[in-house]
Structure formats: structure tokens, C-alpha cells
Amino acid sequence: MKTIIYYYTLTGQCEKNAVEMAVQLDCDCERIIEKKKRLSRGFLRFLNGGSAIQKEIAKIEPVSNDPDKFDRIIVVAPFWAASPVPAIRGFTKLYQEQLKGKKLGLALSNLGTDPKEAFRKYEELFPEHLVTMSFTKAKGEWTDPKMSEKIKNYIVDLDKKN
């Protein structure tokens, strides 16, 4: 089965998670790039939450790995204000047809609020059921010692459910 990971990151955490996952799965990994520049540092970065609440659909650069060429697609992303980030709304809109009939996974990263609401909202954006996992971290703890193990378990889960 050919697998690819597409990830969006504002502050770097999802890139770490996606790369680690790609190493374990031995698969391709590509960043989703939003055309709009966003504040990514300091407290002001939290102002981006407004565009997530308002369900903004971001314009993104087309991905260079054609989703059509893969059987399994895993999206790695944060959530903002318990909502999908605009770049993933842009991605699922642009590639809705290509995502149909695929085996889909979604790994969310956040800082500590319950990801349930965000998963429910993300689920609405994809045309197929998502096998999910979350990398929730306590504030300040940027290295999760259980991350590798979590990813391993997620891959087992993906294989079982997909």
C-alpha cells in the first residue's frame, strides 16, 4: 500500500510529528503551504484562532505529490480554538475528489484541550472515515517521550482499520 503524509504546521510541532511518522512508515511526507503569511511567534499568533472559528478556507500551494498516486493519506495538523486550521480546509476543498475512496488518517497536535470537538469538525471536511490520533502535550513539554510508541500504535491501528 502506498502511503503519504501531508502536514500543516505554523510553529513546527506538526512537522516533527509528521517526519517521525514518515520515518516509521517509510513513506513520503509533504508540507501543506498556505499562501497567506501568518504570525507564528509570540502571543499574537493566537489571533489566528479567529480565522479558524470563522471557518476560513485558505488558499494553499498545490502539493507536488499527486494524492491520486497514493492509497493511504494521513494528514497531520494542529487545531486552533477547537477548530480545523484554514490550510486544511483549503486542502480538503482542493483535493476533495482525490480523497474519495482513499484510506484516510488524521493526527492532530494541540496543547492540552480535549481534541474531541476538533476531530468532529475535521471529520466533516473529509469524504471518508478518518482513523485518528492526537499528540496532546502539556504546556512547555515539547518532547514527548512516548511519541515514538504512540506513533507505532497508531500505525497498527491504521493497518487494522484501513
Ligand SMILES: Cc1cc2nc3c(=O)[nH]c(=O)nc-3n(C[C@H](O)[C@H](O)[C@H](O)COP(=O)(O)O)c2cc1C
Ligand atoms: C491560533 C491558535 C489557536 C490554538 N488553539 C488551541 C486550542 O484550542 N487547544 C489546544 O489545545 N491548543 C491550541 N493551540 C495550540 C496548538 O494547537 C499547538 O501548539 C500545536 O501543537 C501547534 O502545531 P504547529 O507547531 O505544528 O503549528 C492553538 C495554537 C494557535 C496558534
